[in-house]
Amino acid sequence: MTRALATVAVVLLLVLAGCSSFSGGTPTSEATPTPEPEPVSTPTPTTETATTEPTATATRSADDPYADPASDVLGWEDGYWYDEQIDVDQSDGLTDAELAAYVGRAKARVEQLRRQEFTRDVRIEVLTREAFAERERERSLEGPEDPEYNRWNNQVWEALFVVDEDADISRAFDSLGETLILGQYFRGEDALLVVSDDPERPVVDNETLVHELVHALQDQQYNLSAPQYDPQTQDAQLARNGLTEGEAEYVTTRYVELCGTEWDCVTTPASNRPTPDYSQLNLGVVLVVVQPYGDGTAYVHSLVERGGWDAVDAAHADVPRSTERIMHRRADDEIRPLSVPDTARNGWERYDVADVADEGADTAGEASIYVMFWYQGYRYGNEVIDRSTVLPPDAGRYDTYNFTSAPSQGWGNDKIVPYKNGEEDGYVWLSTWDTERDAREFHDAYLRVLEGHGAEQLADSTWVIEDGGFADAFYVVRDGRRVVVVNGPTVDDLGDISADAR
Numbered sequence: 132m133t134r135a136l137a138t139v140a141v142v143l144l145l146v147l148a149g150c151s152s153f154s155g156g157t158p159t160s161e162a163t164p165t166p167e168p169e170p171v172s173t174p175t176p177t178t179e180t181a182t183t184e185p186t187a188t189a190t191r192s193a194d195d196p197y198a199d200p201a202s203d204v205l206g207w208e209d210g211y212w213y214d215e216q217i218d219v220d221q222s223d224g225l226t227d228a229e230l231a232a233y234v235g236r237a238k239a240r241v242e243q244l245r246r247q248e249f250t251r252d253v254r255i256e257v258l259t260r261e262a263f264a265e266r267e268r269e270r271s272l273e274g275p276e277d278p279e280y281n282r283w284n285n286q287v288w289e290a291l292f293v294v295d296e297d298a299d300i301s302r303a304f305d306s307l308g309e310t311l312i313l314g315q316y317f318r319g320e321d322a323l324l325v326v327s328d329d330p331e332r333p334v335v336d337n338e339t340l341v342h343e344l345v346h347a348l349q350d351q352q353y354n355l356s357a358p359q360y361d362p363q364t365q366d367a368q369l370a371r372n373g374l375t376e377g378e379a380e381y382v383t384t385r386y387v388e389l390c391g392t393e394w395d396c397v398t399t400p401a402s403n404r405p406t407p408d409y410s411q412l413n414l415g416v417v418l419v420v421v422q423p424y425g426d427g428t429a430y431v432h433s434l435v436e437r438g439g440w441d442a443v444d445a446a447h448a449d450v451p452r453s454t455e456r457i458m459h460r461r462a463d464d465e466i467r468p469l470s471v472p473d474t475a476r477n478g479w480e481r482y483d484v485a486d487v488a489d490e491g492a493d494t495a496g497e498a499s500i501y502v503m504f505w506y507q508g509y510r511y512g513n514e515v516i517d518r519s520t521v522l523p524p525d526a527g528r529y530d531t532y533n534f535t536s537a538p539s540q541g542w543g544n545d546k547i548v549p550y551k552n553g554e555e556d557g558y559v560w561l562s563t564w565d566t567e568r569d570a571r572e573f574h575d576a577y578l579r580v581l582e583g584h585g586a587e588q589l590a591d592s593t594w595v596i597e598d599g600g601f602a603d604a605f606y607v608v609r610d611g612r613r614v615v616v617v618n619g620p621t622v623d624d625l626g627d628i629s630a631d632a633r
Contacts, residue, residue, distance in 0.1 A: 191212075196212070197212050197215050203248065205242050205243060205246065205247075205248055206239050206240075206242055206243040207239055207242075208235050208236075208238035208239040208242060208249055209231070209234070209235030209238060209239075210235055211232060211235040211236040211238075211239050212236075212239055213236065213239040213240045213242065213243040213394075214393075214394065215236060215239075216395050217229075217232040217233065217236055217397075218232075219232055219233050219397050220397075221233075221333075221334050221335065221397060221398070221399070221400065222398075222400055223332065224327075224329055224331070224332025224333055224334055225332060225333050225334065225335065226332070230255065230333065230335070233335065233340070233397055234253075234255055234340065234344075237337075237340050237341055237344055238253070238344055240341070240386060240394070241341060241344045241345055241348055241382060241386075242348075244382050244385050244386060245345065245348060245382055245440070246440050247348055247352050247440075249347070249348060249351060250351045250352075251321050251351055252321065253321050253322070253323055253344065253347045254320075254321060254322045254323065255323050255324075255325065256322060256323070256324045256325075257324075257325050257326075257327050257330040257333040257335075258324060258325075258326060258327075258330060259326070259327070259328060259329075259330060260309075260312075260326050260328075262330075263309075263312060263324070263326050264308075264309040267305070267308055267309065268305075277484065277485070279482060279483075279484050280482075280484045280485070280486070280487075281299065281300070281301050282482070282549075282551070282556070283482040283484050283487065283491070283549050284300050284301070284493075285298075285299060285300050285556075286547075286549035286556055286557075286558050287300075287365065287493045287495070287547050287549065287558075288300045288416075289556075289558075289601065289618075290495070290547050290558050290560050290616070290618065291415075291495060291499055291500075291502070291503040292503055292506065292507065292580055292584070292601060293413065293415035293416060293419070293502065293503060293506055294413065294415075294416070295599070295600025295601055296600050296601065296602070297600050298413070298600070300416070303412075303413045303416045304416065306411050306412055306413075307412065307416065307417065307420070310411060310412065312326055313325065313326055313336055313339045314326065314336070314339040314340070314342065314343045315343065316343045316346035316347055316350070318346070318350050318355040318356050318360075319350065319355070319356045321347065321350070321351075323343045323344065323346075323347060325339060325340070325343070334399065334400055335399070336399045337390075337396055337397055337398075337399050338383050338386070338387065338399075341382065341383045341386050342379045342380065342382075342383045343379075345378060345379035345382045345383070346375065346379055349375060349378065349379075349447075352447075353447045355375070359450045360375070360450060362450075362452065363486060363487055363488040364488050364492075364493050364494035364496075365493050365494060365495060365496065365499060366452075366453055366454055366494040366495060366496025366497075366498070366499065367452045367453065367494065367496075369419070369420075369422060369423055369454050369457075369496065369498055369499070370423075370450075370451040370452055370453050370454050370456060370457050370496075371450050371451065372423035372424075372427060373422075373423040373426055373427035373430055373451060373454065373456075373457035374427065374430070374431070374446050374447065374450060374451055374457075375427075376423045376424050376427050377423060377424070377426070377427020377428045377429075377430050377431040377457070378427075378431045378443060380424055380427065380428040380431075381428050381431040381432055381435070381529065384428065384528060384529065388528075414506070414509060414510070415502055415503075415505075415506035415509070415510065418502045418505065418506070418521075419498065419499050419502045421532070422454065422498045422502075422532070422534055423454075423457065424531075425530060425531040425532040425534075426454070426457050426458050426498070426530065426532070426534060427457055428529045428530065428531075429527070429529045429530035430451075430457045430458075430460065431443060431446075432529040433460060434446060449463075451463060452466070453466055453496055453497070454496045454497050454498035454499070454534075455496065455497045455542055457498075458497060458498065458534060458535065466543070466544050467543050467544050467563055468544070469544040469545070469546050469561060469563060470490065470546075471490055471492060471546050471548045471559055471561050472630070473490070473548075474629055474630035474631075475550055475627065475628055475629070476627050477552075477627040478552045478553065478627075479550050479551070479552045479557065479624070479627050479628050480550065480551060480552070481548060481549070481550055481551075482549055482550075482551060490546065490548055491548055491549065492546040492547060492548045493546070493547045494544070494545055494546060494547070495545055495547060495560075496542065496545070497534070497535075497539050497540070497542040498534050500538075500539040500542065500545075500573070501516075501534045501535065501536055501539040502534075503580070504516045504536060504538060504539060504576055504580070505518055505521060505536075507579075507580055507583055511583055511584070512583075513579065513580065513582075513583025513584075515538070515576050515579045515580055515583070516536040516537070516538065516576070517536075520533050520535075520536070521533055521534070537572050537576075538572040538573045538575070538576030538577075539573070540569065541564045541565040541566060541568075541569025541570075541572070541573075542562070542564065542565075542569075543562070543563035543564050543565055543569075543612065544562070544563050545560065545561065545562035545563070546559075546560070546561050546562075547559075547560045548560075548561075550619075550628050552624075552627075555619075555620050555624070556620075557603075557617070557618050557619035557620065557624060557625075557628045558616075558617075558618045558628075559615070559616070559617050559618075559628065559629045559631070560615070560616040560617075560618070561613065561614070561615055561616075562613070562614045563612055563613050563614075564612045564613075564614070565612070566612065567611055567612055569612070570609050570611065570612045570613065570614050571609060573614055574607065574609040574614050577607060577614070577616065578594075578607065581594050581596065581605060581607070584596050584599055584601050585597065585598070585599065586605065589622065592606055592607055592608045592632075593605070593606055593622060593625070593632075594607065595622065603618050603619065603620060604618070604619050604620065604621050604622045604624065604625055605617070605618055605625075606618075606625045606629075606631065606632035608631070615629075615631045617629045617631055617632040
């Protein structure tokens with residue numbers, strides 16, 4: 132759980148505003164823009180948006196309103212009330228005493244906004260960016276090395292035309308973390324890490340602190356290590372993040388709105404912001420991972436508006452399993468089950484790797500399919516969809532981006548099943564759509580993706596890309612509301628990978 136991509140979402144917005152490809156330059160990164168505070172009547176949620184408090188709010192003395200309560204209550208943590216003024220100035224970094232006060236009051240404010248109680252301490256650790264990157268490399272080495280999984284995952288992202296055959300999706304994610312992380316909560320450890328240039332006199336971004344403390348609260352209230360928070364497909368993982376990251380961003384947005392109106396807040400020096408080298412980042416991957424922060428915030432806002440924090444609690448009990456649910460508030464039980472028969476022959480076989488869904492498959496989902504079409508224009512100059520709509524002119528404070536387009540809407544379900552044969556790779560991608568029109572729009576847009584990479588049509592349903600990072604053969608056919616894509620190194624391989632292409 133990281134604040135990284137919440138910040139990425141803001142600087143990415145500045146990049147996307149021009150909707151142009153990089154030409155080797157690195158955009159300048161400003162401090163994260165803070166929304167203009169809107170007038171609010173009270174920092175305490177109304178009865179329509181607050182659940183029954185698990186711990187009573189103390190009756191505070193008029194003579195000494197900041198006196199410690201007799202027992203732990205909402206809005207008070209580590210000796211600080213949520214509305215208490217603290218003497219903290221981080222223009223020259225934070226002392227240990229300032230950091231303790233800063234974190235204690237922030238926890239109290241998270242409690243007050245979220246109407247839930249911290250039940251355990253949260254440990255704060257500060258690292259430089261270099262030390263954080265080194266720790267991330269060490270943590271990745273601690274786990275079992277699984278080159279088969281990496282190869283399998285590369286096929287999923289290649290199917291989306293975001294990561295080509297010469298790239299590595301794991302490196303794309305490493306670059307994201309090493310370049311852009313500002314804070315991270317480690318589930319199950321009650322530990323929060325923040326990145327600062329000087330750990331001895333750290334600077335801690337205000338919004339980062341609040342965002343990560345919400346994750347700590349979620350972990351204490353719901354147990355983020357529970358199985359429902361560990362889905363196996365890309366779409367379900369993004370949907371889970373739509374809830375967890377969306378809730379953290381929603382609370383952080385409410386916090387920002389109260390700063391300067393009802394609350395005194397600690398100023399974060401602009402120098403603490405990273406200046407990313409965008410030439411090292413894959414913006415398609417970034418946009419996929421950013422999606423939960425925008426759509427998820429709006430999703431959580433809709434839950435609170437409709438049913439208060441009880442509705443958010445209910446969502447944690449039934450964690451969303453599709454980005455479609457996050458984007459369109461559509462019930463997951465409408466997802467149609469989907470199976471891809473294994474008809475491979477002549478040495479072609481599915482991957483046998485752990486921690487993936489049945490049939491060795493992944494599910495891209497509506498959000499990732501949208502990014503596939505968007506990225507073609509951004510990276511390759513192939514305008515499959517209107518990229519400018521990713522930044523809607525009527526965006527509200529809870530919904531920064533628009534991830535909808537005609538060829539990605541109407542998603543019913545999909546499965547990407549990678550195959551291998553020695554050193555060769557291929558895949559079958561089956562998708563189903565709500566209507567035949569939806570399927571036709573996806574099918575036609577997908578063919579425009581192939582054409583953008585120079586594909587030559589050899590038969591009614593067969594195309595070949597001769598060179599480049601996606602050089603392969605493709606079989607693409609629509610049958611009613613179903614679209615089948617088969618990919619392989621050569622046309623002959625297509626029939627060996629799937630009976631659909633024979």
